[in-house]
Amino acid sequence: MPLRIIVLAKQVPDTKNVTGEVMKPDGTVNRNALAAIFNPEDLNALEMGLELKERYGGEVIVITMGPPRAADILKDSLCRGADRVILLSDRRFAASDTLATSYTVAMAIQTHLMPYDMVICGRQAIDGDTAQVGPQVAEKLGICQVTFADAVLEVAPGNRFRIRRDLGRAQEVVVAQGPVLLTVPKSANSPRWPNAKLLLKYRRARSGFEVEAEAKRQGLTVDQVVTDLRKKGLFIETWGAEDIGADLARIGISGSPTKVKKVENVVLAGRDLKLYKNDDDGVRALVSELVEERTFG
Amino acid sequence: MSQHGEVWVFAEVDAGRVADVSLELLGKGRELAGILGVKLGAALLGTDVKPLAERLFAHGADVVYLGQDARLARYTTLPYARVLTDLIRDKKPEIVLYGASPQGRDLAPRVASALKTGLTADCTDLQIGSYESAGRLYQQKLLQVRPAWGGNIIATIVSPDVLPEMATVREGVMHIPEPVEGRTGEIVEVPVKLDSECDLVKVLERHTQPRRVDLKAAQIIISGGYGMGSKEGFALIHELASTLGAAIGASRAAVDAGFIHADHQVGQTGTTVRPKLYVACGISGAVQHRAGMEESAKILAINSDPEAPIFGVAHYGVVGDVRDVLPKLIKALKGKL
Numbered sequence A: 001m002p003l004r005i006i007v008l009a010k011q012v013p014d015t016k017n018v019t020g021e022v023m024k025p026d027g028t029v030n031r032n033a034l035a036a037i038f039n040p041e042d043l044n045a046l047e048m049g050l051e052l053k054e055r056y057g058g059e060v061i062v063i064t065m066g067p068p069r070a071a072d073i074l075k076d077s078l079c080r081g082a083d084r085v086i087l088l089s090d091r092r093f094a095a096s097d098t099l100a101t102s103y104t105v106a107m108a109i110q111t112h113l114m115p116y117d118m119v120i121c122g123r124q125a126i127d128g129d130t131a132q133v134g135p136q137v138a139e140k141l142g143i144c145q146v147t148f149a150d151a152v153l154e155v156a157p158g159n160r161f162r163i164r165r166d167l168g169r170a171q172e173v174v175v176a177q178g179p180v181l182l183t184v185p186k187s188a189n190s191p192r193w194p195n196a197k198l199l200l201k202y203r204r205a206r207s208g209f210e211v212e213a214e215a216k217r218q219g220l221t222v223d224q225v226v227t228d229l230r231k232k233g234l235f236i237e238t239w240g241a242e243d244i245g246a247d248l249a250r251i252g253i254s255g256s257p258t259k260v261k262k263v264e265n266v267v268l269a270g271r272d273l274k275l276y277k278n279d280d281d282g283v284r285a286l287v288s289e290l291v292e293e294r295t296f297g
Numbered sequence B: 001m002s003q004h005g006e007v008w009v010f011a012e013v014d015a016g017r018v019a020d021v022s023l024e025l026l027g028k029g030r031e032l033a034g035i036l037g038v039k040l041g042a043a044l045l046g047t048d049v050k051p052l053a054e055r056l057f058a059h060g061a062d063v064v065y066l067g068q069d070a071r072l073a074r075y076t077t078l079p080y081a082r083v084l085t086d087l088i089r090d091k092k093p094e095i096v097l098y099g100a101s102p103q104g105r106d107l108a109p110r111v112a113s114a115l116k117t118g119l120t121a122d123c124t125d126l127q128i129g130s131y132e133s134a135g136r137l138y139q140q141k142l143l144q145v146r147p148a149w150g151g152n153i154i155a156t157i158v159s160p161d162v163l164p165e166m167a168t169v170r171e172g173v174m175h176i177p178e179p180v181e182g183r184t185g186e187i188v189e190v191p192v193k194l195d196s197e198c199d200l201v202k203v204l205e206r207h208t209q210p211r212r213v214d215l216k217a218a219q220i221i222i223s224g225g226y227g228m229g230s231k232e233g234f235a236l237i238h239e240l241a242s243t244l245g246a247a248i249g250a251s252r253a254a255v256d257a258g259f260i261h262a263d264h265q266v267g268q269t270g271t272t273v274r275p276k277l278y279v280a281c282g283i284s285g286a287v288q289h290r291a292g293m294e295e296s297a298k299i300l301a302i303n304s305d306p307e308a309p310i311f312g313v314a315h316y317g318v319v320g321d322v323r324d325v326l327p328k329l330i331k332a333l334k335g336k337l
Helices: A040-056 A068-080 A098-112 A133-141 A196-202 A211-218 A222-231 A280-292 B020-036 B050-058 B077-091 B102-115 B235-244 B252-256 B287-293 B322-336
Strands: A003-009 A011-013 A036-038 A058-065 A084-088 A118-122 A144-146 A149-156 A160-166 A170-177 A180-184 A235-239 A259-265 A274-276 B007-011 B040-046 B063-068 B095-099 B119-123 B125-133 B136-148 B153-158 B165-169 B186-189 B201-208 B220-224 B247-250 B277-281 B298-303 B316-319
Touching (some): A003 A068, A003 A133, A011 A068, A036 A068, A040 A068, A040 A118, A040 A180, A058 A098, A068 A084, A068 A196, A068 A235, A084 A098, A098 A133, A098 B102, A098 B119, A118 A133, A133 A144, A144 B077, A149 A180, A259 B125, A274 A280, A280 B322, B007 B020, B020 B040, B020 B050, B020 B095, B020 B125, B020 B136, B020 B165, B040 B077, B050 B063, B077 B102, B095 B102, B102 B119, B102 B165, B119 B136, B136 B165, B235 B277, B235 B322, B247 B252, B298 B322
Parallel strands (some): A003 A058, A003 A118, A084 A235, B007 B095, B063 B186, B095 B165, B220 B247, B220 B277, B298 B316
Antiparallel strands (some): A011 A036, A160 A170, A170 B201, B136 B153
16 A cells, blocks of 8 residues: 655754854854754654655655755755655745744645645754644644654554554554654664765756756756756755745744744853862862762761 | 633643652742732543542642543543643633643644644743733743753743743753642533544553653762763762762763663753752763753762863862772772761
8 A cells, every 4th residue: 555655854953063163252152053954853754754665655755844945955855765855935934933834834735745644754853852843733734643653563454553652761552543643753763875876866956946047057947947857857846835825824923923032042150160189189178078068968 | 810811730640640740840830820820720631530639739739620531541642632622722721831741742732733822842941021022012921941952042932922821841840849738629520522533543552661760859960971981981880879879870972872771861851850969970061961960959070171061060070081080089988988
């Protein structure tokens, strides 16, 4: 039974690799200097989708919402084996919180990608760490969700999914009636690398934002370029608010009930640090101090 | 009569007990309800969970909204979300708080989406305060404080125009106040309406492992990092811990390197601790780790790199290789204690 699988992915700043170069002299992080990467657990989601396709047949469609440069992770997805990729990008999507994001993604699915069997996304993104968009997309689509899903054990006839969940302190096996949305933790699998042949093929993939420059370069009209790219499977579909029939009151800032009141950079507290020498006398003095301070009881 | 609605806590039930994180939230909820001049409510769902109301009252709830049904015996997303969403629509609380546990993080976004309201994930602090935007002043709003960008920034989030204001709160960050045994309140039984969609997911099996270590309750924690070098090197942590009767913690790097089980991990993705003494051995002190231990009463850092960020939050420090310093420390302690 072939499966139509939609993978939700996000391009994120690489917050786990904060090196010296991105630290400002005041000890805070220069956020603009962080590299933009494929959200790690979304790679686990893509891998799960690709493995299911290999097992049951079907297709894997990757959607991302973000600025034009988010097309980079879609090209990456194609090179890892995705069949089709879609870029949701519109200035009016900017500053969406999780509610507005889930609305936008759900609208894209409902207007263009019905019917589908499953939606898979990473457990959470490393910039916001909210883990909210997955369950919220499931609610908007009116389908069930299985969070922390680290393995799909079986897809039985009638679209019944047997799924294992990793809840840290507990493991569960559940059966879900599809269509189902899964959120996937990093423990699920090891994502494959991009395929060399596909890298070569999709080097020339272009999003809707890139076709104008391409047309100019080739001396063709935009339509001609798009038609040509489509024919070769190199066009990255690019949808804005109108393309997905979005209610403008529910996207971007206006569709986002949460507002950021304040952002502070984390700086070290700079406590009064008492240093002790690394020798017998130093360590004995330290122990005496700890005992005097009644730290032990 | 206050113009505000109530403050609510979703009471998570874990193996027949109210989860610690829910008790932590009742403590914070009590404080917020006091500022707003409203009652503190707890939503308690399950089968035969009525006896747990007593705990919720002892920990500060004024009202327990009790939804009992055989189909709520085990937590599954859709039935719980449905009952809670209906209840919130009916009673219109001002604030609803959830633990940022696997259950809370599964349930809260589903409910927030259905209610089209704001939700802030994984908060580490909650306050009541004002918010100003486009010349409009919003007063007595829930200020939701949370780390983001891998802990490199702390953001304060508000949901000024929608109700209820909702947040999930990290486990172990808030204190559980002493319960007042015998304190009582009102039990409001709520209707449970479920339809067939609620049966889409069924739990076939569930296995739980007891926690190997209770870091939250520990008075002293000896924590080892990547600087311990190896699993064998980590034996020094065990030795120091047994000398002091302390619990054993670890940084993520030590867990990832396989020196010790993930149950021991302290930090943003592990446990948040606040012991009387925290000894960080060979831990550089990445922001994610510091977030989980910097509120310890006293911190001793041992690290060979004098520039390691861990010294920025420490009260006492020794610059040196842990494998050299720890044997001296163990010897000195054995002589002293």
